[in-house]
Amino acid sequence: MGKLAMKLFRECLPVFQTLSDPHRQDIVLLLHENGAMPVNELTARLSISRPAVSHHLKLLLQGGFITCEQRGKMRYYSLSLEEPVALLRELLSVVEAECPPQSDSISPMEAKR
Amino acid sequence: MGKLAMKLFRECLPVFQTLSDPHRQDIVLLLHENGAMPVNELTARLSISRPAVSHHLKLLLQGGFITCEQRGKMRYYSLSLEEPVALLRELLSVVEAECPPQSDSISPMEAKR
DNA sequence: CGAACAGGTTTAAGTTTTTAAACCTATCGA
């Protein structure tokens, strides 16, 4: 119960960490809007350097947010949001199941216990 | 469309940032398990100092994850996950609507080609 | 082959986050 919530929170840690940077959010959005792209094309549309983009791509890869497909010289990065989305959905469903949507505020009496 | 996803991603930034720290996750879980608690009781159950707990509580307050109720000397913190959960749920539903669950994922084999 | 191009890696610096010590404020009871 609480154990499950704990487990899910921890499993979602990399998801939260990955999405807690605006540049990485931008990359996700760019790939979503325009489909697969190589690093240089992403760099052209962002305001950070290529090594920085490359670094964020690495984190996104490790977090399972994107996949990479090499075609000749080029490496095309494309979104694969299924896994992180599934993790978040699972966490949300557990939290919503355990926490009554009607506020949980604790009465002062109970607080004494 | 993409604009909406963008807007939701940005609105969820504080949620991601707040939940991307294990200690803050621990505080959320402790409050969920045991109900409202004051700072000292939280500190007793964690491995960080009281000022650190206090700091994380401040961030959780700013993120709308908890509320505070003062009774005499004591300040009881309790969970109020409704708002962040609603934000996450909204983002998830948009992402799931825009991204077909069955995807274009590139298998490692295909990637080589 | 060898020059040009795409892109990953290392490194070093700047920035932000996290933390605990020291300090300050407010409440309660004697």
Added chain:
DNA sequence: TCGATAGGTTTAAAAACTTAAACCTGTTCG
């Protein structure tokens, strides 16, 4: 009022994150 308790704030240092310059690898094509 005074002392003890609960807890927030400031500060300074350590850790982590982000970034760009310089460098290295691998592919394509003349």
